[in-house]
Amino acid sequence: MTPRDGLPGGVPTAHVDTFARDHLPPQALWPVMDYSALPALAYGDQLNAAVALLDGAIARGWGDRVAFRSPTEVVTYQALLERANRLARVLVEDAGVVPGNRVLLRGGNSPMMVALWFAVLKAGGIVVCTMPLLRARELTFTADKAQIHLAISDVKLVDEVAAAMQTRADGTLRAGGRVLTWGGAAPDGTPAIEQLMAAKAPTFENVRTAADDVALIAFTSGTTGEGKGTMHFHRDILAICDTFAAQVLCADDDDVFIGSPPFAFTFGLGGLVLFPMRIGASAVLLEQATPPFLIAAIQQHRATVVFTAPTAYRAMLPLLAEHDVSSLRKCVSAGEALPRATFDAWKAATGITIIDGIGATELLHIFISAREADVRPGSTGKVVPGFQARVVDDAMRDVPVGEVGRLAVRGPTGCRYLANLERQQAYVQDGWNLTGDSYKLDADGYFWYQARTDDMIISAGYNISGPEVEGVLLEHPAVQECGVVGAPDPERGQVVKAYIVLRPGHAADPTTTKLLQDWVKQQLAPYKYPRAVEFVDTLPRTNTGKLQRYRLRDPSA
Numbered sequence: 284m285t286p287r288d289g290l291p292g293g294v295p296t297a298h299v300d301t302f303a304r305d306h307l308p309p310q311a312l313w314p315v316m317d318y319s320a321l322p323a324l325a326y327g328d329q330l331n332a333a334v335a336l337l338d339g340a341i342a343r344g345w346g347d348r349v350a351f352r353s354p355t356e357v358v359t360y361q362a363l364l365e366r367a368n369r370l371a372r373v374l375v376e377d378a379g380v381v382p383g384n385r386v387l388l389r390g391g392n393s394p395m396m397v398a399l400w401f402a403v404l405k406a407g408g409i410v411v412c413t414m415p416l417l418r419a420r421e422l423t424f425t426a427d428k429a430q431i432h433l434a435i436s437d438v439k440l441v442d443e444v445a446a447a448m449q450t451r452a453d454g455t456l457r458a459g460g461r462v463l464t465w466g467g468a469a470p471d472g473t474p475a476i477e478q479l480m481a482a483k484a485p486t487f488e489n490v491r492t493a494a495d496d497v498a499l500i501a502f503t504s505g506t507t508g509e510g511k512g513t514m515h516f517h518r519d520i521l522a523i524c525d526t527f528a529a530q531v532l533c534a535d536d537d538d539v540f541i542g543s544p545p546f547a548f549t550f551g552l553g554g555l556v557l558f559p560m561r562i563g564a565s566a567v568l569l570e571q572a573t574p575p576f577l578i579a580a581i582q583q584h585r586a587t588v589v590f591t592a593p594t595a596y597r598a599m600l601p602l603l604a605e606h607d608v609s610s611l612r613k614c615v616s617a618g619e620a621l622p623r624a625t626f627d628a629w630k631a632a633t634g635i636t637i638i639d640g641i642g643a644t645e646l647l648h649i650f651i652s653a654r655e656a657d658v659r660p661g662s663t664g665k666v667v668p669g670f671q672a673r674v675v676d677d678a679m680r681d682v683p684v685g686e687v688g689r690l691a692v693r694g695p696t697g698c699r700y701l702a703n704l705e706r707q708q709a710y711v712q713d714g715w716n717l718t719g720d721s722y723k724l725d726a727d728g729y730f731w732y733q734a735r736t737d738d739m740i741i742s743a744g745y746n747i748s749g750p751e752v753e754g755v756l757l758e759h760p761a762v763q764e765c766g767v768v769g770a771p772d773p774e775r776g777q778v779v780k781a782y783i784v785l786r787p788g789h790a791a792d793p794t795t796t797k798l799l800q801d802w803v804k805q806q807l808a809p810y811k812y813p814r815a816v817e818f819v820d821t822l823p824r825t826n827t828g829k830l831q832r833y834r835l836r837d838p839s840a
C-alpha cells in the first residue's frame with residue numbers, strides 16, 4: 284500500500300505498481316472535478332467499479348438475467364461474474380498481474396472481452412482496450428506509452444500485438460511483456476485462456492481499489508499524430524452511468540442495448556457495457572457491426588436502444604424498408620455532428636427522435652445532450668446534469684449568447700493525460716476542459732455545434748490525424764512531399780484527402796494512387812487511408828516552412 288501525496292481520498296491506493304499515479308499530471312493541472320452536483324456521485328473513497336457493476340448486480344438479485352448476447356452466446360450476470368472471477372485468477376496466479384499493472388485487450392466486442400475487462404479491474408489492474416483494426420506500429424506505440432505488462436488477444440488478431448509486445452517504438456526490444464490468447468493457444472505455446480480458466484475456482488478476492496485509482500487508459504488520436512492516453516478513475520466509470528445514462532438516456536432494465544462502436548472507443552464502452560449493466564439491462568455484442576450487420580442484428584434480437592454514429596444512421600436509412608426495427612425506442616448518436624438532414628430522415632422513417640450527444644475520450648462520455656422530449660433539431664442539446672459548460676473566448680471569458688466561441692466543460696470526469704504535460708495544459712485551462720470544438724450557446728441553454736478548432740479529420744465517426752497519415756506516405760519512395768486534410772463528403776462527413784508531390788520518375792496516374800493507398804492500408808488501420816489523392820507540383824507553406832493545412836482544406840483561402 285502506497286500513500287498518495289496531495290491527492291484527495293481517505294483510503295490508500297491499492298496500486299503496488301504506481302506507474303499510472305506517477306504519470307498523472309500534477310493535480311494543479313487537472314480540470315476542476317465536481318461531484319457535488321448530484322447525490323448519486325457520492326461514491327465514497329473506496330470503490331472498485333467492477334465490483335460495483337458486476338458483483339453488485341448479483342447482490343441486487345440480477346444473477347439470472349441475461350447480461351450479454353452475441354451471435355454465439357447468451358451470458359447471464361451470474362455466468363459473467365464467474366467467468367470474470369476465473370479470468371482474474373488467471374491474471375494474478377498465472378500471469379503475475381499486480382494492482383496497477385496495465386493490461387492491453389485486443390478483440391472485437393464480445394462477452395469474452397467484457398469478462399476480461401472486469402477481470403482486470405477486479406485484480407486492481409488498469410485496462411487498455413485497443414481498436415481491432417490497429418496494426419503493429421500503432422499497437423507498439425500504445426504498448427510503449429502505457430508500459431503494458433500483459434496483452435490478451437483474440438487469437439485471430441494476435442500476430443500484430445505479439446510483434447508490438449516485443450519491440451519498442453524506437454525498434455529496441457522490450458522485456459517482460461507477455462501475450463495470452465483466447466480462441467486458441469498463444470504463439471509461444473501458452474494454452475488458450477479458456478483452458479487456463481477451467482482449472483480455476485469461480486470466486487475471487489476483489490482488490491479494494493481507491494475511488495481515485497486509475498482504472499482505464501483510453502487512447503485518442505491526437506492532432507499531432509501522437510495518440511494521447513487519457514486516464515480515468517474507478518469512480519469515473521460510474522459517473523458516466525449516473526450522469527448521461529441516468530439523466531438523459533433514461534433506459535429501463537428490460538431494454539436491449541446494441542451498437543457499433545468498439546469498446547476501445549469509450550462511446551462503445553459506455554453504451555454497450557457500463558450503461559446496461561448499471562441498470563440490470565442486457566446488450567447485444569457484435570464483432571461485425573457495419574450498418575448492414577447492425578440493422579440485421581437489431582431485427583434479430585429485437586434491440587431497443589442503439590448507439591452508433593451519424594454515418595451509420597445514414598447508411599441504415601435505405602435498409603429500413605427490408606428490416607423490421609419496430610423494437611427500437613431510443614437511438615443515440617455521437618462521435619461527430621449529427622446533421623439536421625440525418626435527424627429528420629431517421630425521424631420520418633422510424634418515428635424516433637435521435638438523441639445527439641457530444642462526448643470526448645478525455646471526459647470518458649457524453650456531457651451535452653438532451654432527452655427526446657427536449658431535443659431541438661440541429662442542436663447538440665443542453666449540458667448533462669452533473670456537468671457545467673460554457674462558450675468562451677481565448678481569455679476564458681464567456682462570449683455573448685449566439686456568438687461562436689470555444690466549448691469549455693467540467694464535471695465529475697475530465698482530462699488527465701498520461702505523461703503529456705504539453706497537451707494537458709492545452710486541453711485544461713482555468714480548471715475547464717477545452718474540447719477543441721467551437722460552439723454557439725442560445726438563450727435557452729442549447730449548444731449549437733460549429734466546427735473542430737484543430738486539424739483533426741473526422742471521417743465516418745473515426746478521428747484521423749492528418750499528420751500521422753502524412754508521416755506514413757512520406758516513407759514511400761514515390762512521395763516527395765504531402766499534406767493530408769479532411770475533404771467534405773456527403774456520406775462520411777469528411778474523407779481523408781492526400782495532396783502529394785511525387786518524386787521524379789513516378790507517374791501521376793491511378794496506378795500510383797492505388798499503390799500509395801495500399802501502402803497506407805498496410806501500415807495503419809485501413810480507415811485512415813486517403814480515399815482521395817491529388818497530385819500537385821507544390822504544397823502551400825509558411826515562410827518558416829510549415830505546411831498550411833487550412834489552405835489545402837480550402838484552396839480559396
Ligand code: 3UK
Pocket residue numbers: 503548549550551616617618619620621639640641642643644645647648649663718719720732735746
Ligand atoms: C467530436 C462531436 C459534434 C468533437 C465520444 C461520445 O467522440 C467521442 O470522443 P473522441 O475523443 O472525439 C471527441 C470529439 O469528437 N464529437 C463527438 N461527438 C460529437 N461533434 N457533435 C457530436 N455529437 O469534436 C469532440 O471534441 O473520439 C463521443 C462518447 C464518448 C466519446 N469518446
